[in-house]
Amino acid sequence: MHFARLFVPLTSSKVLSLEKTQKIFGFLLSYSYLCPQICATRARIHKNYMKDLLRKLFSPIIWGNLLAMVVAAVLLVFLVWQGMRLYTHHGEKIEVPNVKGMLLEDAKFNLEKVDLVAEVADSSYNRSLPAGTILDQTPAKGKKVKSGRTIFLTINSREMPTLVMPDIADNCSLREAQAKLKALGFKLGNVEYVHGDKDWVMDVKCGGHHVAAGERVSIDTPVILVVGNDTDVFDEFEEDSLEVDTLMDISGLADFETELDE
Secondary structure, three states: OHHHHHOOOOOOOOOOOHHHHHHHHHHHHHHHHHHHHHHHHHHHHHHHHHHHHHHHHOOHHHHHHHHHHHHHHHHHHHHHHHHHHHHHOOOOOEEOOOOOOOEHHHHHHHHHHOOOEEEEEEEEOOOOOOOOEEEEEEOOOOOEEOOOOEEEEEEEOOOOOEEEOOOOOOOOEHHHHHHHHHHHOOEEOOOEEEOOOOOEEEEEEEOOEEOOOOOEEEOOOEEEEEEEOHHHHHHHHHHHHHHHHHHHHHHHHHHHHHHHHO
């Protein structure tokens, strides 16, 4: 009766029928009976789920897979580390031998014996050494390097280098021309003097022939500067003046004689 009163609307004047009240009451009784069973079933399912989960977590298969992944990761790191050591030649130290003064073939042989690579990087010229002689090396002798390192070599050129003749003919004084040529590396010969302004470069010769600006000249060929010498010019000017004075004197005497005859 207590449950039946709950379903009587407060705002309605009608009361539910006895049949409907009995159905509702029966439903409530069945629900109150089934509710503990449902709760127990849910608790049992949850308990079984946890047991199954724990069983799977502690399964030898899962732990075996995890252990295999860890071992694979450690092995991969070890292999990469060893590969880097081999590639970079970690810990290797080779002393660079001295190959300066050797011929190129001998230098290559000595460097290859200690697992080093020779490479010609530049050339220069030294007339006192035979062609192909090693003039310099980088890294220098005694340096510690790893195997396979490239040693850059500077060799003595087989051909004598040449230089471009600057524009000095009839363009500068003797002192300026000599300073320019020495700075560029030319070899200077004896100065040749001709009629012209004193200490003014009139011409440039190499090997007995004229050299124009822009031509290439061997660094071993002496450059002869043709320079003016005003002493000769002054003497010539005095001789010309003397001849003019003589002619003027003769002309004056002739005029004087003509006046006397008149």
